[in-house]
Amino acid sequence: MDEAAVKSPPPDDDLLAALLAGKPTPVKPAAAEKPEPAEETPHYHGHRDRLRQRFIASGPDALQDYELLELLLFQAIPRRDVKPLAKELMSAFGSLWAVTQASAEALRNRFNFSDATIAHIRVVGAIGLRMARQQVMGQPILSSWQKLLDYCAGAMAHEPVEQFRLLFLDRKNTLIADEVQQRGTVDHTPVYPREVVRRALELGASAVILVHNHPTH
Structure with missing residues (x-):
């Protein structure tokens, strides 16, 4: 056997000195680990900041509709580029x-949104309708007719089925109640005059406006 193959490596001087002196064996400190590189910031974060600043500085008129929708989706979907999604939603719903x-159901089935995201989107519509309703409730109809039309359009335009809505007025033509009397199918809804009269008497209404929609598909 080759003598060089079995020759031991020369002893470490510090280790040999420690063994001869009966001292604990010195241990060399381990090399410091290199820190992991910082995670790269997603490219869309800068876009989000710029869009927020433009909205704050110039107001909503400075943004297109899909960009306003982006601002809404930022909070609901924080770890995704939502610009393409906002455009897709606008294209799908108009x-x-x-x-x-x-x-x-449409948001869940078509876009696979979570319940949290669905609630985040739909609550904006609910707030908008609530505010529109507050502008017409308790107001004389003749002086707020356009607001009433806008409210009815907002409340019924996107209903998937036909809806029969009743607006009850007092003797001063002030709106005192707004109720959905019946919901039907995509092309039909029943109307029961007796129920309309009964409800008007219960509310003490002097007049009733009947509102009906035609769903578009």
Whole structure:
């Protein structure tokens, strides 16, 4: 056997000195680990910051509808580039208002949204309708007719089925109640005059406005 193959490596001087002196064996400190590189910031974070600043500085008129929808989606979906998604939603439903009025089933089935995201989107539509309703409730109809039309359009335009709504007025033509009397199918809804009269008497209404929609598909 080759003598060089079995020759031991020369002893470490510090280790040999420690053994001869009966001292604990010195241990060399381990090399410090290199820190892991910082995670790269997603490219869309800069876009989000710029869009927020433009909205704050210039107001909503400076943004297109899909960009306003982006601002909404930022909070609901924080770890995804939502610009393409906002455009896809606008294309699917046709308008910003229609997106916020979309059914939970449509948002879940077509876009695989979680319940949290669905609630985040739909609550905006609910707040908008609530505010529109507050502008007409308790107001004389003749002086707020356009607001009433806008409210009815917002409340019923995107309903998937026909709806029969009753607006009850007092003797001063002030709106005192707004109720959905019946919901039907995509092309039909029943109307029961006796129920309309009964409800008007219960509320002490002097007049009733009947509102009816025709769903579009």
